[in-house]
Amino acid sequence: MKASPVAVIKSLFTISDEQAMWRVQTHDDASAFAQLVKRWESPVRRLCTRITGDEHKAQDLTQEAFAKLFTHRKDYRPDGKFSTYLWRIALNLCYDELRRMRRRGESSLEGELGEMVSVLDTHPSPAPGPDKAALQQERGEIVRQALLRLPEPYRCVVVLRHYEDLKFREIAEVLDIPEGTVKSRMAEALTQLGKLLEPSLIEGSPKRPTHRLTRISSRPEERERLFV
Amino acid sequence: MNHPSREEWMDYLYKEAPPEMRATLTAHLASCPDCKTAVSGWQRTMKSLGIWRVETRRALETGLGSVVKWGIAAVFLVGVGIGFGRLAPPTSAGAASLRAAILPELKQELKREFRGDLEAALLAQRTAFTNEFRQQLQSAVNEASAKVLVASGEATQRLLLDFAATYSDDAEATFALIRKIEQQHRADYADLLKKVETVAVVAEARLQRTQSQIGQLAAFTSPDFQ
Numbered sequence: 114m115k116a117s118p119v120a121v122i123k124s125l126f127t128i129s130d131e132q133a134m135w136r137v138q139t140h141d142d143a144s145a146f147a148q149l150v151k152r153w154e155s156p157v158r159r160l161c162t163r164i165t166g167d168e169h170k171a172q173d174l175t176q177e178a179f180a181k182l183f184t185h186r187k188d189y190r191p192d193g194k195f196s197t198y199l200w201r202i203a204l205n206l207c208y209d210e211l212r213r214m215r216r217r218g219e220s221s222l223e224g225e226l227g228e229m230v231s232v233l234d235t236h237p238s239p240a241p242g243p244d245k246a247a248l249q250q251e252r253g254e255i256v257r258q259a260l261l262r263l264p265e266p267y268r269c270v271v272v273l274r275h276y277e278d279l280k281f282r283e284i285a286e287v288l289d290i291p292e293g294t295v296k297s298r299m300a301e302a303l304t305q306l307g308k309l310l311e312p313s314l315i316e317g318s319p320k321r322p323t324h325r326l327t328r329i330s331s332r333p334e335e336r337e338r339l340f341v
Numbered sequence: 342m343n344h345p346s347r348e349e350w351m352d353y354l355y356k357e358a359p360p361e362m363r364a365t366l367t368a369h370l371a372s373c374p375d376c377k378t379a380v381s382g383w384q385r386t387m388k389s390l391g392i393w394r395v396e397t398r399r400a401l402e403t404g405l406g407s408v409v410k411w412g413i414a415a416v417f418l419v420g421v422g423i424g425f426g427r428l429a430p431p432t433s434a435g436a437a438s439l440r441a442a443i444l445p446e447l448k449q450e451l452k453r454e455f456r457g458d459l460e461a462a463l464l465a466q467r468t469a470f471t472n473e474f475r476q477q478l479q480s481a482v483n484e485a486s487a488k489v490l491v492a493s494g495e496a497t498q499r500l501l502l503d504f505a506a507t508y509s510d511d512a513e514a515t516f517a518l519i520r521k522i523e524q525q526h527r528a529d530y531a532d533l534l535k536k537v538e539t540v541a542v543v544a545e546a547r548l549q550r551t552q553s554q555i556g557q558l559a560a561f562t563s564p565d566f567q
Contacts, residue, residue: 126466132473159395168395249392256393274355275390281357293348299355300347300383307386 130195138186149195150179156277157203163272164207165214166261174210178203200279200287204269211265259309267302270295344376345369354383 128136133149136142157178161171181202189198260268273279273287274295281299285292345353345366352358353366370377 128473135477162395163393253393256390260390260393271390275387281351281355296348296351299351303383303386306390307382310386310389 131191134186134189134195134198135191137183138189138191141186146183149182153196153199154179157199160200160203160272160277161207163260163276164204164265164268165210166257170210174203174206178206181206194286197283197287200273204287208265255313256310259306262309263302263305267298267305270298271302271306274299344373350376350380350383354380354387 128145128148130149130152133142133145136145137149154175158171158175161174161178162168165171165174178199182199185202189195260271263271269288270284273284274281279287281292281295284295288295349358349362349366353363358366370380
């Protein structure tokens with residue numbers, strides 16, 4: 114990928130994330146930290162939203178992630194990539210939040226399951242309606258629900274690869290697992306998502322007469338199988 | 342038929358496969374209906390995932406905010422322009438000539454100021470980068486020298502230990518040799534002593550015999566003498 118001349122010139126006059134973090138670490142540089150927040154606030158919030166499925170919680174988690182980043186600034190190792198460090202912090206906070214939600218018996222899916230099923234049943238093949246924006250929102254909601262039904266390890270890989278555009282190698286680094294495992298999880302996640310989305314969203318897929326939403330097993334090994 | 346693995350297909354779908362592998366997979370896809378079905382299914386799912394968009398609220402807010410700000414600025418500028426135009430005296434030939442005289446000088450002045458600002462900004466940026474680079478270099482050098490010191494200390498200690506071990510082995514061998522030589526000396530001495538004693542005994546016996554023979558000779562008288 115070739116960077117544009119403007120981006121190259123801009124990069125000459127801006128410090129990298131690692132340099133900014135180094136300044137924060139050694140000089141408690143507030144302006145450098147503000148730069149990091151400005152650059153990474155949106156990606157972190159998007160990640161938290163897609164992992165937890167809740168925009169308001171994601172907002173809190175984002176703030177918490179940056180607070181934690183500053184509190185643990187001395188733990189950052191300058192030889193590592195800043196983004197990897199930040200993704201790890203954000204993901205750990207998301208996992209903690211999901212655990213808390215499970216303990217409280219709270220879930221982004223609770224109370225919406227019936228609605229979701231009815232949406233899927235009433236719109237097996239949605240045609241463009243009069244209100245396109247509303248339909249788009251509805252379809253986005255179906256995708257959100259399907260993604261939330263995936264077990265966390267799969268959801269995490271999908272969010273990082275598909276939405277945040279990290280390479281498989283980078284995801285392996287963030288999650289501290291082999292690259293092959295990341296790819297096999299991605300394949301399994303796409304397969305499961307396909308089954309969930311097929312009847313309602315995916316065009317050109319074989320239609321099923323009825324559709325039942327089932328929670329997928331959270332143990333990856335149960336579903337790890339080779340494609341032959 | 343050997344099918345590519347799911348991991349390879351993921352590389353293919355997310356454009357991370359190297360060109361040769363991509364060509365192989367594309368060729369396989371053209372000839373294998375099973376793989377084609379699976380890959381098409383994944384592609385459809387990938388497409389549908391794009392439907393869920395997370396609103397970039399901040400961008401929206403800042404976008405709206407900037408539109409409002411620019412709107413206010415535009416209105417203000419237009420107002421100032423109209424007011425200035427109304428209050429200003431009508432233009433004359435003198436004003437036009439004055440403007441023509443002032444304009445190049447003003448342009449030069451602005452250019453100079455702009456260049457000065459730009460140079461100052463570049464200089465400040467360069468100084469900042471130099472300082473930062475120097476600090477990073479210093480810390481890297483410190484770290485490297487600390488590592489070298491630790492490594493050399495460890496190597497010296499290892500050499501000393503090796504030397505001590507070798508030296509103790511050598512000393513033990515020398516002592517064993519000395520002990521052996523000493524034992525040999527003692528044995529030789531004992532043997533020599535024994536031999537000397539034997540010689541002495543034999544010499545003693547011979548001496549006594551000689552003495553007795555001398556005595557006999559002295560006592561002997563020839564019949565011719567008598």
